[in-house]
Amino acid sequence: MSDNANKYFDQVAAFQKLWTESFANMASVWSQFSPGSPPSDEMRKMRGGMLKVLAETWDEYMRTPQFMEMMKASLNGALDLKRLASDGMNRVHEQFKTPSKEDIDEVLLAIRHVERRLLDRLEGLDDRVAKLDEKIDKVDQRITKKENAIERRGQTSKTKAQKHGPEN
Numbered sequence: 001m002s003d004n005a006n007k008y009f010d011q012v013a014a015f016q017k018l019w020t021e022s023f024a025n026m027a028s029v030w031s032q033f034s035p036g037s038p039p040s041d042e043m044r045k046m047r048g049g050m051l052k053v054l055a056e057t058w059d060e061y062m063r064t065p066q067f068m069e070m071m072k073a074s075l076n077g078a079l080d081l082k083r084l085a086s087d088g089m090n091r092v093h094e095q096f097k098t099p100s101k102e103d104i105d106e107v108l109l110a111i112r113h114v115e116r117r118l119l120d121r122l123e124g125l126d127d128r129v130a131k132l133d134e135k136i137d138k139v140d141q142r143i144t145k146k147e148n149a150i151e152r153r154g155q156t157s158k159t160k161a162q163k164h165g166p167e168n
Contacts, residue, residue: 004073008070008073011066011067011069011070012070014066015061015067015070018061022054022057090102
């Protein structure tokens with residue numbers, strides 16, 4: 001094994017030993033008490049003090065460079081494993097000629113792009129249709145005015161004809 005791996009396993013072993021010893025000591029102290037015979041106030045104060053010291057010790061340990069390095073290495077290892085698994089799945093998809101998540105994401109992105117373009121075009125068409133509706137309404141109004149004018153002229157002509165009678 002490499003030196004880094006040995007160092008990492010030594011740190012993990014030290015961490016595990018600290019946990020094991022802490023809990024073994026606490027278990028031996030508190031195993032003598034039961035729900036029927038709770039600890040006295042002095043024992044509760046002592047328990048509180050022990051837990052406070054334990055919390056401070058753990059807090060100090062978790063801020064040490066060794067612990068931070070161990071956590072960093074652990075997280076990096078988890079990320080590497082995730083990348084490795086993802087790459088492996090992508091190779092499986094390639095071999096079986098099935099779409100991968102990335103392929104589907106690309107298709108969905110393309111669909112969203114086309115959808116956005118279509119919506120933009122439809123909005124433009126809505127504006128054009130609204131303008132055409134206005135123009136059609138204006139033409140309808142002009143036609144109605146002309147029809148009314150023609151009708152009035154026709155009625156005026158009939159009225160004149162009736163007033164003057166048949167001129168034969």
